[in-house]
Amino acid sequence: MPLTPEQQAEIEHSRSETRQTRRVVAEGLETRLYEAVHCLDHGFVRVVDYMGDDSAIVQAARVSYGAGTKQARDDRGLIRYLMRHRHSTPFEMCEIKLHVKLPIFVARQWIRHRTANVNEYSARYSVMDREFYIPAPEHLAAQATSNRQGRGATLEGEEAAEVLRLLRDDATLTYDHYQQMLNQTFAGETIDETRAGLARELARMNLTANVYTQWYWKVDLHNLFHFLSLRADAHAQYEIRVYAEAICEMAKAWVPAAYEAFEDYRLGGAQFSRAGLDAVRRMLKGEEMDAEKAGMSPAEWREMMAALG
Amino acid sequence: MPLTPEQQAEIEHSRSETRQTRRVVAEGLETRLYEAVHCLDHGFVRVVDYMGDDSAIVQAARVSYGAGTKQARDDRGLIRYLMRHRHSTPFEMCEIKLHVKLPIFVARQWIRHRTANVNEYSARYSVMDREFYIPAPEHLAAQATSNRQGRGATLEGEEAAEVLRLLRDDATLTYDHYQQMLNQTFAGETIDETRAGLARELARMNLTANVYTQWYWKVDLHNLFHFLSLRADAHAQYEIRVYAEAICEMAKAWVPAAYEAFEDYRLGGAQFSRAGLDAVRRMLKGEEMDAEKAGMSPAEWREMMAALG
Amino acid sequence: MPLTPEQQAEIEHSRSETRQTRRVVAEGLETRLYEAVHCLDHGFVRVVDYMGDDSAIVQAARVSYGAGTKQARDDRGLIRYLMRHRHSTPFEMCEIKLHVKLPIFVARQWIRHRTANVNEYSARYSVMDREFYIPAPEHLAAQATSNRQGRGATLEGEEAAEVLRLLRDDATLTYDHYQQMLNQTFAGETIDETRAGLARELARMNLTANVYTQWYWKVDLHNLFHFLSLRADAHAQYEIRVYAEAICEMAKAWVPAAYEAFEDYRLGGAQFSRAGLDAVRRMLKGEEMDAEKAGMSPAEWREMMAALG
Amino acid sequence: MPLTPEQQAEIEHSRSETRQTRRVVAEGLETRLYEAVHCLDHGFVRVVDYMGDDSAIVQAARVSYGAGTKQARDDRGLIRYLMRHRHSTPFEMCEIKLHVKLPIFVARQWIRHRTANVNEYSARYSVMDREFYIPAPEHLAAQATSNRQGRGATLEGEEAAEVLRLLRDDATLTYDHYQQMLNQTFAGETIDETRAGLARELARMNLTANVYTQWYWKVDLHNLFHFLSLRADAHAQYEIRVYAEAICEMAKAWVPAAYEAFEDYRLGGAQFSRAGLDAVRRMLKGEEMDAEKAGMSPAEWREMMAALG
Structure with missing residues (x-):
């Protein structure tokens, strides 16, 4: 059980209160706020706060005075354009804060992503809980x-x-x-x-x-997408991928247009090398190709052919 | 006039709408949201979004499940402790986004603070406005x-x-x-x-x-305080200090306890060198000191004596 | 003339002296050290210092005790593997420091790359030279x-x-x-x-x-490659591309294996979206495709077909 | 024993070779290059590479064409001025790369300093050594x-x-x-x-x-000093302080003038709050003060009086 009854009660209490704000609100994420999504046997990830939504990306890209959106349709197009051309700064205008409970060996992998803010539970100061991950x-x-x-x-x-x-x-x-x-x-x-x-x-x-630790982790959307592209990938270690996949669902609820663009251009896309492009060109002209003809290593050839289904 | 009637109307429109949120709300800042504070002859700074408040600092420092606050009094003490001991990560858990209109020579000084997110109005893409700063x-x-x-x-x-x-x-x-x-x-x-x-x-x-440009600038509270400690200082160039001072007022409304600690320990404090500490020690024992006896340069001695009133 | 006779003499003096070091030395770059490569009408870029070479990338990837290299051939393969799989941290182990003289409007674009160290000539403190860029x-x-x-x-x-x-x-x-x-x-x-x-x-x-300014700019190889991938690109503004292309030559002399991998996988490569991959798959099966069938915007389709020659 | 005979031999081999370079050379550090300084029972820290020396700080601060130094005396004064006024960017122009062997719980504390480059030995890929820290x-x-x-x-x-x-x-x-x-x-x-x-x-x-891991860690001098100010401090955990103190010796050999300034203004200095300055002022006028009169918490008062000897 990742949460004690007291912790569950504190979360329920936070969820029960609403306040008035003039800020942009991401409706899709509000319903999930504070809620712990279970990961592994005793871990979780939950959204504790966020700033901005799809319209904030558009607003920053246009350096505009009012709300970002004229027409949702234009916004989606602009967001896709920004993602395709790697204009990353507008995505940095959205920020999310997560509370994560995770095994130490997962935390050690996670922390390698340095462009984020972290506050970890201190084992210098406090006693660790008796909870460990067993696969x-x-x-x-x-x-x-x-x-x-x-x-x-x-x-x-x-x-x-x-x-x-x-x-x-x-x-x-x-x-x-x-x-x-x-x-x-x-x-x-x-x-x-x-x-x-x-x-x-x-x-x-x-x-x-495998003992569990906890932290608050805050990151902007551009760096979150970078994290997810590496950790929600099939080659990531299962134990961190579980968290990344849970966060993908949160991102989808938070910034649906940006997440869709991320899926299309990053998660579902592939990078081809100069030699790879040349090989595809020749195949499209009907030539039979293999790794050697393409001047690629067997591993690289295999990866490219996998991307091409 | 820093704003056209259309821009003013867009801002008024944004200010007129409120929404429900489960997030933490900083009441003191909500009333100022979107509002342009005039700086110099045609510039302004305005808060476009924020994340967190004083309680978020405490919540992160404690890696807690519920809202940060047990008692406002304890929170203030903890925040002062964190500021005094330069435990900076909890302050990074608050984030603010500003829309700033400023002369290019001020922007060039401002951008030297690299730990922030920026989207600037593009003069490759758009035509600049006919507005320039005249002191x-x-x-x-x-x-x-x-x-x-x-x-x-x-x-x-x-x-x-x-x-x-x-x-x-x-x-x-x-x-x-x-x-x-x-x-x-x-x-x-x-x-x-x-x-x-x-x-x-x-x-x-x-x-x-001196032509005016504009940008969205997003920064966490720790880095904002660092910016303010340099740019709201008496030695900063007047033209950037005006903005820094306007932002100080915003920070005070946003995170009053953290801002108070910042004023007490940073803005109003002073760093003494090893030689300076030694000189103060000897003066407290009644010794007459000067730069030479203290082994300090005249400039350093003058700076220390100024800090001591 | 970008350099005064006095400056040219100082550079010649620096170039004339050699010292003994136990550090790794990049022979290809040593011959170019300090030398100003002219850019635009009065600008230049020159390497002032560097740390590491291709072997340092390999050494860090293996966390090894001795020099990186067993066999140059293995090293090249490992470097290509790291580049292909976006394992960026070993490339961060190389660092380069440049002295650049450039027009202010180029400097403003350049500084948007924040992960670098910068010291700019101060116009608060000193008088600017009478030199400006005329295309x-x-x-x-x-x-x-x-x-x-x-x-x-x-x-x-x-x-x-x-x-x-x-x-x-x-x-x-x-x-x-x-x-x-x-x-x-x-x-x-x-x-x-x-x-x-x-x-x-x-x-x-x-x-x-268009007045010229100067700075020292220091960056690690991973972030340098990111800068070059954006600024040596055909879509970059000509006035910054000139500098990026000069730096490409320096990088090639400094870390030939890493630069070759960068050219093959980044500069000469292309990213395909999910829809793009699907379109290529269908074309390889002999299907006639266009933007509409592929579910891509005309601009995106055009960009992909351009990458495929 | 932190090193195997094979590792020791590789280090000796690296130390035995010298090459010609046109770069700045820090003589004081050259003699220590690659050498492992033992820390704890099986750990070490060793300098693997460096860029720049005291003159590089001066050179960047002046954005000069030749070597930094006119007169060593002026350079020292300028470096002290930069340190005193927290002009940090010239210190970022020096870079050092360390190879560190350290227990995992120390590594977890160390990695919280995010402004550095890290390559850690991978326990996904390789088998960890049978070595653990016993106090x-x-x-x-x-x-x-x-x-x-x-x-x-x-x-x-x-x-x-x-x-x-x-x-x-x-x-x-x-x-x-x-x-x-x-x-x-x-x-x-x-x-x-x-x-x-x-x-x-x-x-x-x-x-x-307490199992030992290893990494390559590369950092600029400004961020190194920040790390050392926290980790060579008397309040730091002993197990990380041992490493910090070893690195202090390396920094002293590398950049003697900058290190001296760091010792005088940071390590040996103290920050006084607004209330603290006021209390000192009144004490200098002969007033008897205590925490309550000064409006300081007992802990803060105690810390200030300790700094004043």
């Missing part, structure tokens, strides 16, 4: 044999059972010892009066990388 | 004799009159020729059918640096 | 009729002559008045003892946007 | 009772012994299981032919946060 059996993938960075078939039988047992036992054991070293239960109660307890900033080093 | 007589400062970067006394009499005349005549002349080269009036009408008209991206080079 | 007759383009942002045919005859005359006269006149307001000649000599002279930070507003 | 007994601090974020007295006797035992046993156990799940020894040899082995990107989640 569902269907996500217990073997190492890929062809690709050093990827996943192969799903583990089965005794091997799978043992992996699950090890992950669960080790996370439990190291967390137990974490508490023991702190000489505290989670509620902060001292266990043994004769002991001082190790500093939190040190004890945390005993926790495994 | 009021009381701001017609002479070059400082002591400080190569500063302003001295105000120019007077015939010299002042001539400077004003030159600025006005040259801006008018170069703008006239800009239009002539474009072979267009501002409304885009062709003047002489036998001429093609120079490309806008070239014709703009004939305009002087 | 060569063959670059005196008319406004494009089809594209609001572009250039059309070259102006000719009387219209061209008048444009050149206006540009030259106005830049000269406003510079003369700039000096008059400062009450100084360029060497800093006072002209009229009875006058105080306007502050430099104010007088500069009388200068036109 | 020396004298750094086994208890949780501070007064400060939720700090360290108190050193643990002793049985409690200390047990903490060390737990840390060591848990890191060993989880690493053993990591290898078992991978079905590989470190050299990549399969242990049990009947098993597929869990994907590396999953198995890594079983490792504790």
